[in-house]
Amino acid sequence: MKSYEHDGVDLEDGKTRKAGDKPTLRKIPNQALLSGLAYCVSSCSMILVNKFVLSSYNFNAGIFLMLYQNFVSVIIVMTLSLMGLITTEPLTLRLIKVWFPVNVIFVGMLITSMFSLKYINVAMVTVLKNVTNVITAVGEMYLFNKHHDNRVWLALFLMIISAVSGGITDLSFNAVGYAWQIANCFLTASYSLTLRKTMDTAKQVTQSGNLNEFSMVLLNNTLSLPLGLILSFAFNEMDYLYNTPLLQLPSFWMVMTLSGLLGLAISFTSMWFLHQTGATTYSLVGSLNKIPLSIAGIVLFHVPTSLQNSASILFGLVAGVVFARAKMREKS
Numbered sequence: 651m652k653s654y655e656h657d658g659v660d661l662e663d664g665k666t667r668k669a670g671d672k673p674t675l676r677k678i679p680n681q682a683l684l685s686g687l688a689y690c691v692s693s694c695s696m697i698l699v700n701k702f703v704l705s706s707y708n709f710n711a712g713i714f715l716m717l718y719q720n721f722v723s724v725i726i727v728m729t730l731s732l733m734g735l736i737t738t739e740p741l742t743l744r745l746i747k748v749w750f751p752v753n754v755i756f757v758g759m760l761i762t763s764m765f766s767l768k769y770i771n772v773a774m775v776t777v778l779k780n781v782t783n784v785i786t787a788v789g790e791m792y793l794f795n796k797h798h799d800n801r802v803w804l805a806l807f808l809m810i811i812s813a814v815s816g817g818i819t820d821l822s823f824n825a826v827g828y829a830w831q832i833a834n835c836f837l838t839a840s841y842s843l844t845l846r847k848t849m850d851t852a853k854q855v856t857q858s859g860n861l862n863e864f865s866m867v868l869l870n871n872t873l874s875l876p877l878g879l880i881l882s883f884a885f886n887e888m889d890y891l892y893n894t895p896l897l898q899l900p901s902f903w904m905v906m907t908l909s910g911l912l913g914l915a916i917s918f919t920s921m922w923f924l925h926q927t928g929a930t931t932y933s934l935v936g937s938l939n940k941i942p943l944s945i946a947g948i949v950l951f952h953v954p955t956s957l958q959n960s961a962s963i964l965f966g967l968v969a970g971v972v973f974a975r976a977k978m979r980e981k982s
Contacts, residue, residue, distance in 0.1 A: 685923040686935055692915040693936075694943045697772060699909045701951065704768040707896060707905075711887040712764030715906065716757075717878040720871040722910030723917075727868045739865040741872060744855040752848045753873040755841045760874070761881065762834035769827025772947025773955075776940045777816050777966035778831045780809035783973055785839035793843060799980055805973035812966030819959035863921050867914070937974040941967050 703709050731738045739745065767775055784806045790796040817828060852869075853861050861869075882888060896902045924932045944963055948955060955963075 682926040685919065685926045689919040689923040690939045692912055692919050693939060694946065696909065696912040696916055697943060698946060698950065699905065699912060701767055701772055703905055703909060704764065705951065707902060709896060711890055712768060713761055713878055713882045713885055714887050714891060716760045716764055717875065717882060718906055719910040719913045720874045722907060723867060723871045723914045726914055727864055736864045738868050739856045739858065739861060741869060745852060746873065748852045748855055749848060749869055750873060752841065752844050753870055755837055756870055757874045757877050759834060759837040759841050762830050762837055766827050766831035766834055769824040770831060771822055771951065771953040773944035773963045774816055774820055775831060776944050777963050778813050780966055780970055781813050782835040782838045784810060785835055786842050789839055789843045801976040802980055805969055805976045808969035808972065809966060812962055812969050816959060816962035816966060819956060819962055821954045821956055821959060863917060867917050933974050933978065937970045940970060
C-alpha cells in the first residue's frame with residue numbers, strides 16, 4: 651500500500667525487490683510506457699480500494715483484510731509456479747528460520763498501514779509516509795555509518811515540515827489514525843533497514859543460491875498467514891466477522907478479492923516496469939505517482955480540506971520528488 655524505495659529495495663505494499671536481481675519475467679521490448687502505466691494504476695488502485703473497504707464499507711477487521719489479501723497472493727503465486735510460468739524457491743525450514751524475524755516486522759507494517767488508512771485520508775497518509783524516509787536515513791547513519799549529502803537532508807527536513815503542518819491543518823484529524831501511522835513509519839523503516847541483510851543471508855540457504863521476486867512474495871505472504879490469524883483472534887476480529895452482515899454480500903467479497911489481486915499486481919508490474927526502464931526512472935515515477943493518488947483520495951472520498959492543508963499536502967508531495975532526485979544524484 652504504499653510505496654518506498656530504499657537503496658534499490660522496493661517496499662511497495664510490503665513486497666520486496668532488489669534492483670540488482672534479474673527478474674524472472676521476459677523482457678518485452680518497447681513496453682516502458684505500458685509497464686509504467688500498469689505500475690501506477692495498480693499501486694494507486696490498491697490504496698484506494700483498501701480505503702474503500704475500510705471506510706466506505708466501515709469494515710472493522712483490518713487484520714483479516716490483510717490476511718485475505720495475502721492468502722489470495724499465495725494461491726495465485728503457487729498456481730503460477732505449479733503451471734511452470736514462474737519459478738519459486740522451496741520453503742525449507744532453514745529459509746523460514748532466516749526470514750521469520752523480518753516477516754514479523756512485515757506483518758506489523760501491513761497491519762498498522764490498514765489501521766491508519768481507516769482513520770486518515772489518503773492524501774495525509776501519503777504525506778505522513780514520508781517520515782519513513784527520515785527514520786530510515788537516521789537509522790542508516792547510526793547503524794551502518796552511511797552519510798547523506800546536504801540535498802538529501804534538506805529534502806528530509808521539508809518532509810518533516812510538511813507532515814507537521816499537514817497534521818496541524820488536517821480538518822479530519824484523528825489521533826488514533828496518526829498514532830497508527832507513526833507506528834507504521836517506524837516499522838516500515840525497520841523493515842527497510844533489516845531487509846537487505848536478511849535477503850543476503852536467505853540466499854545462502856536456498857537451493858539455487860538466489861531469491862527472486864516471486865519467491866519473496868510467496869515466503870512473506872505464506873509466513874504472514876498463521877501470524878495474521880493469531881493477531882486476528884487477539885484483536886477480537888473473529889467475533890466481529892461472525893456478526894457482521896458484510897461477509898454475506900457477494901459484492902464485498904469481490905472488492906476484497908480485487909484488493910488482493912491488486913496487491914499482487916503491484917509486485918508484478920513494479921518488476922516489469924523496473925526491467926523496462928531502471929531504478930532511477932522507477933524511483934522518480936513512484937514519487938510522482940503520489941500526486942494523482944492524493945488528488946483521487948480527496949475527490950473520491952469527499953475529504954474536507956482547506957487551502958492550508960492542501961498546500962501542506964502539495965508541499966509534502968514535492969518534497970518527496972525532491973528527495974527522490976537527491977537520492978539519484980547521491981548514488982551517481
